[in-house]
Amino acid sequence: MASVMANIPALKDLHQDLKRRMEKSVEEFRAHLLGVRTGRASVHMLDNIRVDYYGSEMPINQLAQINTPEPQLIVVQPFDLGVVGLIEKAIRMGGQGFNPMHDGKIIRVPIPPMTEDRRKEAVKQLSSTVEDHKTAIRNIRRDGNDQIKKAGKDKAISADDEKRATEEVQQLTDAEIKRIDELFKAKEKEILTI
Structure with missing residues (x-):
C-alpha cells in the first residue's frame, strides 16, 4: 500500500521517520528476547x-x-x-x-533446568517488557499525530489529508504492535516448553 503521507509535501518525511522509530523499538525488543533465559543454553x-x-x-x-x-x-x-x-x-x-x-x-x-515457577516468572517479566515496548510505539504514534494536527492547524494540509494521515499512522502502529505480540508469543511458547 502506497503511503498517503509520502504524497503530501508537509508530511513526506514524517512517515519514514515514524516507521524507522517504530521498527527500532521492535528490533530492541527482538534483541532483548535473545537474552531471555529459556530451558536451553544460548x-x-x-x-x-x-x-x-x-x-x-x-x-x-x-x-x-x-x-x-x-x-x-x-x-x-x-x-x-x-x-x-x-x-x-x-x-x-x-x-x-x-x-x-x-x-x-x-x-x-x-544452565540448570528451569522450574515451572521460574518459567512463569520469566514470562511475567517478559510481559512487562512487552508493555514497555508497546508504550514506546504508542508514544511514537502520539508524536506523529501531534505533527499531523499541527500541519492541519497551520493549513499545510487539508482536513481530509489530516484524517487519512492519522489513519495511516494508526495502521503503522497496529502493524508494529502486532509484530511485538508475535515475537512475544513465540518466546512465551519457547519458555514454557519443557
Whole structure:
C-alpha cells in the first residue's frame, strides 16, 4: 500500500521517520528476547553481563569467546587469562542464578533446568517488557499525530489529508504492535516448553 503521507509535501518525511522509530523499538525488543533465559543454553544469555575490566565496564563478549557446546552448557574462553576470575564473578553476580566454574583457562556455566515457577516468572517479566515496548510505539504514534494536527492547524494540509494521515499512522502502529505480540508469543511458547 502506497503511503498517503509520502504524497503530501508537509508530511513526506514524517512517515519514514515514524516507521524507522517504530521498527527500532521492535528490533530492541527482538534483541532483548535473545537474552531471555529459556530451558536451553544460548550465548545471548550473557549479553547483559558487564565485567569491571581495568576500571571500565566491558560487555563479556568483548573479553571472551562464548559458545554452547551442549544444550545445557555455556563455555566462556577469555582472551586474557588474567580476567578469568573477574568474568566468573560477573556471571555469578549477574542475577540469573548461574553458578560458573573455571579451571584457570575456561569458564563453564551449567544452565540448570528451569522450574515451572521460574518459567512463569520469566514470562511475567517478559510481559512487562512487552508493555514497555508497546508504550514506546504508542508514544511514537502520539508524536506523529501531534505533527499531523499541527500541519492541519497551520493549513499545510487539508482536513481530509489530516484524517487519512492519522489513519495511516494508526495502521503503522497496529502493524508494529502486532509484530511485538508475535515475537512475544513465540518466546512465551519457547519458555514454557519443557
